[in-house]
Structure formats: structure tokens, C-alpha cells
Amino acid sequence: MNNSVYKGAMMSNLSPALNQSFPNYKEQLILYGMRTFEAGQGPVCDLHLHHRMLEINIVLTGDQIARIGNESFTQHEGDIILIPPMKLHDFIVPEQQSMHGFVIHLQNVDSKLLYAFRACGEYLFARDHPLNERLNPLLKALISCLQQNPSAHRVFMLCNEMLVHLEEFVQSEALLSINEPNEQPLADRIAREIEALISTFNELGTDSSTSNWLETIAAKTGISRRHAGRLFQQAYGMSPRQYLSIIRQQEAMHMLVMRNIPLEVIAFRIGFENVQSFIRQFAKWTGLTPGAYRRQHKSTISYLTPLEVEPHAGHLSNHVPSATSE
Missing domain, CATH: 1.10.10.60 (Homeodomain-like)
Structure with missing residues (x-):
């Protein structure tokens, strides 16, 4: 992949035309299950999937093994895994190890972007991957932001910036030009x-x-x-x-x-x-x-996303499991 192409994938030198109308846009992004977590050796979660949700998972310290569909990946410190909707997956910490991570689920991401991401066939983005270099600092900024009881606008700003970088990545791979099959x-x-x-x-x-x-x-x-x-x-x-x-x-x-x-x-x-x-x-x-x-499982935090996520469009707090942008 040409990194310079990736960096400028969404840039344009077009001058604005006079008297030009633009379409209306509506965003209904929902953020669910944002949490940091620690896990010792053994299963982090059981095999599961998320309906219409993109999962972003980063290892902050340690290692874990991700099983996604029929593939298996070792995720090291700083590595990021992106899992598209409807993909069965689970995570396991290797023997005599522990790990610390962060996970977030994004619902109602643009369907064309999700299809293009599925088409790329990549799930693991190591620390030296260009997409990781852009998402990693945003994920850590999001964690820091969430710990400070932020406004919803600030949280969605960081998440939308991550989606823009994902869009630039798939565009640089010429995947956004691939039409979804009928x-x-x-x-x-x-x-x-x-x-x-x-x-x-x-x-x-x-x-x-x-x-x-x-x-x-x-x-x-x-x-x-x-x-x-x-x-x-x-x-x-x-x-x-x-x-x-x-x-x-x-x-x-x-x-x-x-x-x-x-x-x-x-x-x-x-x-x-x-x-x-x-x-x-x-x-x-x-x-x-x-x-x-x-x-x-009485004292555990559920990693499952319920079918009816209750959106919360106001101020975020540690007691609110999800948020939505409309």
C-alpha cells in the first residue's frame, strides 16, 4: 500500500462552486460496550458475534489470541483488531500470561464502508501498520476522555475521526470503488x-x-x-x-x-x-x-451487545452503557 496515497486519500483541491446545493446528512451512530478490561490466562469471552456492529479491540499490555471465523491471530501490545458485523469471534489469553485491553462497538456505521472493510479481509493491524498508527492514539485519547466524564460531542468526535481513517484506508486500497453486490x-x-x-x-x-x-x-x-x-x-x-x-x-x-x-x-x-x-x-x-x-457470571461484565441498544444522547457517564449520535 502506498502510504502517501493513504494519507491524502480524502484530500481534494477542488474549489467550491457558486450556488451549489449539497445533500442532507443524518447520523445515527451508536457506541456500545466501551470498556477497559483485564484478563488472565484462558478465555476472555465465549464465541459470539455482534449484529450490525463494528468492534475495535486494542491490547494495551500483554498478548491475546483472537479467533475470527476460521482464522487465528496473536494480538500483541499495541496491536488493533477490527471485527466486522456478523463475524463469529472469541479471545483467549495464552498460558501463564495476562493482558489489559480496551474494546468499543460501533453500530450503524455506513454500510458501504463496512462492505469495503469486509472485502479487504484484514482484521489484525499491528503497531507498524499505517492504519494502526492513526487509530492507536485516537483510541488512547478516547480512553483518557471517557475517564474524565466527557460530553457526548467529544466522544463522537474521536470515534468519527477513527471511522474517517478507516474510510481513507479502504479507499487507498481501492475498495470503496467496489460496489456491493446486489x-x-x-x-x-x-x-x-x-x-x-x-x-x-x-x-x-x-x-x-x-x-x-x-x-x-x-x-x-x-x-x-x-x-x-x-x-x-x-x-x-x-x-x-x-x-x-x-x-x-x-x-x-x-x-x-x-x-x-x-x-x-x-x-x-x-x-x-x-x-x-x-x-x-x-x-x-x-x-x-x-x-x-x-x-x-453474576459479577462479570457482559461482552454481548443486546439487540435493542438503548441510546443515550446526552452526557456520558460511567453508568451509561451506550450512547448515540443523531
Whole structure:
């Protein structure tokens, strides 16, 4: 990659035209799960994914191993990993080691940018990588900023600057010029419809194991059930049913750890007809009953992003889990 091209990728010498109109813009960026963390040897988190969220993860001290899809990376001090939405991943600290890191999740990032980033196929950006050289000081400035109880404007300024650098990087790689395949918007819509099923199960009391939910989604998008499944598999490397199972599991795990909600309510909210069916399925997912999982993870901070992130558009504090810019 030509570093000089990267530095000036978004620069222009064009002079402003007289009487020129420009389009309106609306930003709905949501920041979720911003936290520093320490971990000893063993798993940092279980295998999971984030729906429509870009994860940025930096190791401040120590090392960790990142498993993203079918690939594995050793992330050293100062290295940054970027994980696109819908990508299964987990982190492990090597034996007899410990690490200190920071993570942030950004939702509603421009879809064209996300597609271009997926196309680059890179996840690990070592300390000497040009993109790391730009993101690293911004991430450390963000950590310092968050520790000082900042305004939302200052936090979003730093995050948007990081996204600009990511945009410049993919543009320098000539990836922004690659058009999304016509099927990608359909795959994204199918994903959103699957996520919306959770609230539908809640409202209608529908059992996802017996309902014809995929046929309904396919009909909404104007394609056949088989074509919907094929598009989704090609875009995300999993079937629609696998994705629904993953997000149901993650919703259940998040509610068990982060909210004091009875098991019956959790089971109903994610589409189970009764609590016994939910308990059996949860044990298959995790090897633990919901009650045992809640007790074992009672004091942990959840790394999972719930489907309905509650935006907070005002002043940020340590007690606010997410923020949004509109």
C-alpha cells in the first residue's frame, strides 16, 4: 500500500462552486460496550458475534489470541483488531500470561464502508501498520476522555475521526470503488428481519421452532425461502436458522447476567413456549442451566451487545452503557 496515497486519500483541491446545493446528512451512530478490561490466562469471552456492529479491540499490555471465523491471530501490545458485523469471534489469553485491553462497538456505521472493510479481509493491524498508527492514539485519547466524564460531542468526535481513517484506508486500497453486490442489501435486510423476530415472538407468543418465520421474511423481501437462505449463507457464512439460534442464545445470556429477569420472562421474550424448553435448549448451548449460568457470571461484565441498544444522547457517564449520535 502506498502510504502517501493513504494519507491524502480524502484530500481534494477542488474549489467550491457558486450556488451549489449539497445533500442532507443524518447520523445515527451508536457506541456500545466501551470498556477497559483485564484478563488472565484462558478465555476472555465465549464465541459470539455482534449484529450490525463494528468492534475495535486494542491490547494495551500483554498478548491475546483472537479467533475470527476460521482464522487465528496473536494480538500483541499495541496491536488493533477490527471485527466486522456478523463475524463469529472469541479471545483467549495464552498460558501463564495476562493482558489489559480496551474494546468499543460501533453500530450503524455506513454500510458501504463496512462492505469495503469486509472485502479487504484484514482484521489484525499491528503497531507498524499505517492504519494502526492513526487509530492507536485516537483510541488512547478516547480512553483518557471517557475517564474524565466527557460530553457526548467529544466522544463522537474521536470515534468519527477513527471511522474517517478507516474510510481513507479502504479507499487507498481501492475498495470503496467496489460496489456491493446486489444481493448484499437483501442479506442485510434478512438479518434485520431475523433480529426483529425476537420482539415478534415476545408480542405474539410465537414459538420460533414451529413458526414459518423464514417463509414470512422471504415473502417480505420478494424472494423464495430457498433463495433467502442461499443469499444469507453466502453473505455471512451461516444459515438464517443458525443466526437466529445465535442471537437468541446471546439475548438470553445477556438478560441472565445484566438484568434481574425471571426465567419465564426470558424464555417468552426469545420465543420459547415454556420455560422447560428454554432450560433444555440453554443447557445445550452452554452446558449449564440458566440458573447456574446466572450464578457463575453474576459479577462479570457482559461482552454481548443486546439487540435493542438503548441510546443515550446526552452526557456520558460511567453508568451509561451506550450512547448515540443523531
